[in-house]
Amino acid sequence: MKIAVGCDHIVTDIKDKTVKYLNGKGHDVIDCGTYDFVRTHYPIFGRKVGVMVAKGEVDIGICICGTGVGINIAAEKVKGVRCALVRDVQTAVYAKEELNANVIGVGGRVVGEGTIEYIVDAFIAAKYNPTAENQALIKKIDGLIGENDTIENDAIFDEFQKKWDEGFYND
Numbered sequence: 649m650k651i652a653v654g655c656d657h658i659v660t661d662i663k664d665k666t667v668k669y670l671n672g673k674g675h676d677v678i679d680c681g682t683y684d685f686v687r688t689h690y691p692i693f694g695r696k697v698g699v700m701v702a703k704g705e706v707d708i709g710i711c712i713c714g715t716g717v718g719i720n721i722a723a724e725k726v727k728g729v730r731c732a733l734v735r736d737v738q739t740a741v742y743a744k745e746e747l748n749a750n751v752i753g754v755g756g757r758v759v760g761e762g763t764i765e766y767i768v769d770a771f772i773a774a775k776y777n778p779t780a781e782n783q784a785l786i787k788k789i790d791g792l793i794g795e796n797d798t799i800e801n802d803a804i805f806d807e808f809q810k811k812w813d814e815g816f817y818n819d
Contacts, residue, residue: 649772652706654680654697654723656690656713659756662764663712669765675772678706692809694722694753701750702728709751710768720753727793730786735759737770744774746782747789 651670655663660682670677680696682688690713697709701723709729713719716733724731731751732743735758743749752771754764 649708650676650678650706651772652678652680652697652700652709654693654709654711654719655682655756656693656719657682657685657688658714659712660685662756662761665761666710666712666764666768670768673769689809690719691722694719695726698723698726698729698731698751702726707750708771711751711753712756712764713753714755714757716753716755716758720751723751723753730789734767734771736763737766740767740771741774744771745777748776748778748782748786 653663653667653670663679667677667679678700680700681693694711694713697711700706701709709723709731711719711723711731716735720731720733723729729751730743730747730749731753732739732747732749733753733755734740734743735755740752743752749771752767754767756764759767
């Protein structure tokens with residue numbers, strides 16, 4: 649399976665271990681960054697994962713930040729992405745089987761490495777079980793995305809990235 653993985657600077661170590669774990673299981677993993685512990689703007693990496701999924705360049709996406717909340721929200725804003733914030737195996741399975749989620753967001757500092765491996769394995773193994781009811785629900789959810797939303801706006805975070813690079817943001 650081809651999988652995109654992205655993270656913020658808080659959990660780069662956990663993302664790296666997750667990538668290594670997935671590669672070890674034979675998956676083709678695209679590491680969307682970030683690649684170090686320098687403070688960064690996490691929506692950039694959530695969006696990168698979401699765009700890869702929406703364009704069909706990968707089968708699924710995994711977003712990791714401290715809590716999983718922020719990066720999950722960023723990925724969810726990409727048209728064509730159905731992202732679920734998960735903290736346990738049961739939720740990951742439900743997200744795939746019932747709502748056909750194609751991205752999961754996980755809190756690396758909340759959940760931890762071992763549990764993330766269980767969650768990812770369960771998400772990969774789960775299969776969408778289409779029913780008339782969940783297909784109608786997914787159609788309504790997908791309809792919430794505005795007509796002007798596009799995956800083609802790759803420069804959306806350029807202004808913020810430039811500020812990060814220039815040291816504008818300080819802790």
